[in-house]
Amino acid sequence: MPFHAVLTLAILVADANTGAKLVAQNGCQACHGTTFRGTTQFPALYGIEHRLSRAQIAAALTSPKAPMPNYGFSTTQASDIADYLSGLDGGMSADQPVVTFAPAHPVNYADVTVRFRGAAPRKVTAVASMSMGSMAMKSPPVTFAPTADPHVYKARIAFAMSGAWTIHIVYDGKTIDRPLVIGQ
Amino acid sequence: MSALALAQLPERVLASDIVSYRLLATPMRYSPAPGVVVDAIGYNGSIPGPVLRVRHGQRVRVEYVNHSSIATTTHWHGMALPNAMDGAAGVTQPALLRGQRFVYEYTPDPPGTRWYHDHAGQMGVLRGLFGMFIVEDPRDEPADVEFGVIFHDVPDFASVQAAMSGRSHAPMIDPMDSPEMRAMKPNDKMGDEVRYLAHCINGATYPNTKRLAVKVGDRVRLRILNAGATQTRYVRLAGHRLRVTHADGNPVPVPMEFDALRIGVAERYDAWFEVTKPGAWLLQGLSSDPLAFQQAMVVATPDMENAAPLSSSQSLEGVDYLTYEKLARGVTSAVDERGITTRKAYTLGGGAWDSSRWTLNGATWPNTPKIAVHRGDRVYVHFKNTTDMDHPMHLHGHVFRVVEIDGKPLARPLDKDVSLVAANGGTLAWIFDANGFPGRWLLHCHNEIHMMDGMMTEVDYIPG
Numbered sequence: 001m002p003f004h005a006v007l008t009l010a011i012l013v014a015d016a017n018t019g020a021k022l023v024a025q026n027g028c029q030a031c032h033g034t035t036f037r038g039t040t041q042f043p044a045l046y047g048i049e050h051r052l053s054r055a056q057i058a059a060a061l062t063s064p065k066a067p068m069p070n071y072g073f074s075t076t077q078a079s080d081i082a083d084y085l086s087g088l089d090g091g092m093s094a095d096q097p098v099v100t101f102a103p104a105h106p107v108n109y110a111d112v113t114v115r116f117r118g119a120a121p122r123k124v125t126a127v128a129s130m131s132m133g134s135m136a137m138k139s140p141p142v143t144f145a146p147t148a149d150p151h152v153y154k155a156r157i158a159f160a161m162s163g164a165w166t167i168h169i170v171y172d173g174k175t176i177d178r179p180l181v182i183g184q
Numbered sequence: 185m186s187a188l189a190l191a192q193l194p195e196r197v198l199a200s201d202i203v204s205y206r207l208l209a210t211p212m213r214y215s216p217a218p219g220v221v222v223d224a225i226g227y228n229g230s231i232p233g234p235v236l237r238v239r240h241g242q243r244v245r246v247e248y249v250n251h252s253s254i255a256t257t258t259h260w261h262g263m264a265l266p267n268a269m270d271g272a273a274g275v276t277q278p279a280l281l282r283g284q285r286f287v288y289e290y291t292p293d294p295p296g297t298r299w300y301h302d303h304a305g306q307m308g309v310l311r312g313l314f315g316m317f318i319v320e321d322p323r324d325e326p327a328d329v330e331f332g333v334i335f336h337d338v339p340d341f342a343s344v345q346a347a348m349s350g351r352s353h354a355p356m357i358d359p360m361d362s363p364e365m366r367a368m369k370p371n372d373k374m375g376d377e378v379r380y381l382a383h384c385i386n387g388a389t390y391p392n393t394k395r396l397a398v399k400v401g402d403r404v405r406l407r408i409l410n411a412g413a414t415q416t417r418y419v420r421l422a423g424h425r426l427r428v429t430h431a432d433g434n435p436v437p438v439p440m441e442f443d444a445l446r447i448g449v450a451e452r453y454d455a456w457f458e459v460t461k462p463g464a465w466l467l468q469g470l471s472s473d474p475l476a477f478q479q480a481m482v483v484a485t486p487d488m489e490n491a492a493p494l495s496s497s498q499s500l501e502g503v504d505y506l507t508y509e510k511l512a513r514g515v516t517s518a519v520d521e522r523g524i525t526t527r528k529a530y531t532l533g534g535g536a537w538d539s540s541r542w543t544l545n546g547a548t549w550p551n552t553p554k555i556a557v558h559r560g561d562r563v564y565v566h567f568k569n570t571t572d573m574d575h576p577m578h579l580h581g582h583v584f585r586v587v588e589i590d591g592k593p594l595a596r597p598l599d600k601d602v603s604l605v606a607a608n609g610g611t612l613a614w615i616f617d618a619n620g621f622p623g624r625w626l627l628h629c630h631n632e633i634h635m636m637d638g639m640m641t642e643v644d645y646i647p648g
Contacts, residue, residue, distance in 0.1 A: 025360065025499045030390070030477030040218045041391075067391035069466055069480075069495035130355060131472070137355070162343075162379055163355040164474040183353070183379070 018077075019084025020166075020177070024131050026071050034164045034181045036088050049086035057082035088179065099169065099178045107183050109158045112144075114169060120150040121171040128157050128180075130165045137161060159183075202243040205236055209252045209302075209313060216338050216382040217389040217478055224312040224338075225252040231387040232334045232411065233300070233315030240295035240319050246288045248280070255279035256313060258288060259303035261450065262433055262601045263317075264581055265290040267623025272580060273304035275624050275642065280304075294583060295321035296433025297407040297452045305636055310339050314411040319433075327405035327456070331396050335419070335447070335469050335479065336384050336411040343379035347414075347633050350539045354379035357473035359418050360499040365472070367572065367607055375537045376573070376633055378414050382478055383469060389478035396467070396483045402459045404483075406467075410447040413632035416574060416604065418470040418505060420444040421457060421483065422494040428506060430454035434583055436511055437596035444470070444505040448576040448604040450630040453506070459485065464493040471498060508586060508603070512594035519593040523562040524615065528555045532605060532629070532639065535571040540637050542571075542629065548638025555627070555643045557618040563643075565627075566613045569605045576630040577612075578602040579643065581623070584616035602630055618645065 023029075031042040038044030048057060058078035064070050073081070097116045114124060124144035130137040137160075144153035159165065162183025169176050207227045214224035214231055227233025238244050250256045257279055259271035269290045273279035280286055292298070298317040302308025316332045346352040354377040358364035385393045398404055406426070410417045419426075425441040432452050445453050462485040469479035482493045509515065530553075534541040544552040557563055565584075569575055578601060585597040589612050597615075605612045628640035 024472075024474075025497050026495070027471075027474070027477030027498050029474035034474045064492035066464070066490050066492045068492055070492040071495050071497075159353075161353045161355050161374075 019080035019082070022073070022077055022081050023084060029164065035179045036085070045085045045088065047089045054079065054082040054086060057085060087177070097169075097171070097176065099167070099176070101180055106159070106180070107162075109156055110180060110182070112155050112157060112167065112169075114144065114153045114171075116151045116153075116171070121153075124153040124155075124169065124171045126155060126157065126167055126169045128159070128165050128167050130161065130163050202245055203238045205234075205244065205246045207233065207246055207248045207258065209248075209250045209256050209308075211252050212312075214312060214338070216384050216387065217475075220338065220381045222338060222341075222381065225254070225256075225308065226312045227315055231312035232336070233313070235315065235332055236300065236317040238292055238319055240293070240321055241291070243289065243291045247285065248288060249285045250280040250282055253282055254306040254308060254311070255281055255304045256302045256306065256308050257286070257304045258300055258313075259580070260288070260290075260292070260298065260300050260317065261578075262296070262298040262452075262583075263290070264293050264583070264620050266621045267581065267625070270580055270623070270625070271303050272624075272626050275626060279306075292317070292319040294434065295319040296430055297409065297454055298433055299409055299411065299450075299452065301411070307341075307344065307632065307636070309411070309632055310341075310344060310413045316407065316409055318407065328402040329396070329398055329404045331404065331406055332386070333406050333408045333419075333467065333481075334386050334411050335409070335417045336387075337378075337380040337413070337415055338382040338384065339413065340379045340381050343377075344633070347376045347378045348540055348637060350375040350535070350537055352377050352379070357471045357476070358416065359470040360472050361501045362418065363606070364416065364574070375539075376535060378633065380415075380473070380475070383471065383473065383475055385467070385469070385479055385481045390466075390480040391482075393481035395489070396481065397489075398459045398483055398485055400459050400462060400485055404457055404459065406455045406457075407452065408445065408447060408455055409452045410449055412449060414449065415471075416449065416576075417447045418444050418500060419447060419467070420470060420496045420503070421467045422465040422496045423463065424457045424465065426455035426457055428453050428455050428511065431511065431598055432583075432600040432602060434599035436598065438513060440506075440511055442506045442510070443503045444500070446505045446507065448574065448602065448630075450576055450578055450602045451600075451604075462488050464488040464491040466493045466495045468496055470496070470500065508589055508598055509592070509594065512586070512598050513596045514594075515592040516595040517593065519587045519613070519615075521564070524564045525561045526555065526557055526563045526618075527566070528553075528563065529566040529568070530641075532567055532569040532571055532575050534637070534639070535573060535634075542634040542637040542639035544639055544641050549628075549640040552638070552641040554641050556646055557643060558646050559618055559622060561618040562615060563618055564613060564615050567605045567611060569607055569610045572607050573631075573634075574607050574610075575605045575634065575639065576602050577605055577627070578630045579614075579616065579625065579627045581620045581625040582616050582618075582643075584614040586612065587615050588613035618643070622647065
């Protein structure tokens, strides 16, 4: 399996996802969990699009109920955040691949398995990044290895630092982002 | 949870010449956030410890008993007191083992927001041994509401061990667009960062932090302490600017307003705001940690207690935050060097990846070069920081004057007892008068990792 050390520090030139940036800047994960899966006190945001419409998510952001704070988001910002949160688990679309990580609580590395539905892609790559303000830790691209099942690709990504990482998986010109917490 | 609402002293206490407290260091299971439970040590079973409060001029007597499994002492941070009462283990007293007792008795001076904490080098502060000590100053303007706010972080002890050997893999968690983040360079290896499990205000995390009830028209005084072991803290109250009147308990040259306060490890600021309309706002410690939002507490008027509180972004982009230079009203042409009798220069070094050394002039405690003074000396101390981290340098038993930063003399020097020396070549200079009690006074970096790894020296009074 491809094995790359994640050590390069890169400056993020542009944020592909305004919603993701707003979520990072406002500390949503403190209450909703570092992988957005909720805590004993607060609801999960992962998979929220199966419970609430984007308009309902945006409304919960612009007219919050305590202890949810009022961030003063504009309707555009709330809509960007709703878009980002609605895609955390792959979203409503049926052709989204399913991404799994092992072990359950990775420390130094994670084995990433991507199972595609429909047509199998020819090449799958991933970059891991962790935002630290205007800077980010970023891995070199990791190429996934095909398996006996043409719909399943696997790769191992190594991590030099614990924290809340995002795995950006690229296939057939599409990108999907998945949160992954290392060392917790 | 420790409530820090600062009640007025009962008349009976005001009338007495001596105020007595009893502090027990007790082991406890501490759960600062859902799912986080750590073995901790608290004063009287509480993190932070109880607020100690006296009027300036009153004497205090604290009976301290260590019921914990580590060696501890109690240091009275920011106090000019007899050397034997300073609580520096191995310097002014032996560390107290389990079951041992020590009585600290002295007259707290100078007045202001001080604090107390462990000083035995066994990670007592990281485990929870800290609290606020207020010495009321009769000259202060009265506030309608006064509230003590203590910021601290709960460490993952496995990462503390890794950090002490310079091999931690924990990320930096300073806020976006902070000077700490901007100083990062490609391929930086932050081997001494501690990984934190929770970020607290007064020992709790949002939304379980205590609310501060205010009324329209109130003039509110916050006494803010950063009791965290390693993190510089940025503090902001949504919808308000904060007027700073005291730094480390000492009056500032001219009170000034800021959007946010930058508070180094062990620093204190007294910050005021006025409630001009009904509302609910969050007082927050900013950070880029995904857990950042834990460090928040609600300030609300009575009719707005259940409203969604207004929040600030965790980023410092466009935020006017406190710096020493702003608080000192800018720079001037020359430092007032009148009366200086002794000079000492320290180079702050070490901190390489994989190294446990943090040094003063290349040496680690107890082999660091010391400052010898006679009573009455005026001492100029210059620091140059060659490492890639800021260092909160602290002197026991004295208030010093920050006179110069990065070679620029400050227009209105600041009276402090701890000051951040900036990373990557930053310099800072103090002047202090050796007019304190004779003895041995520690001078060290207040980052607990750096102190335990050797970045410490002492000021010694030469008898006679």
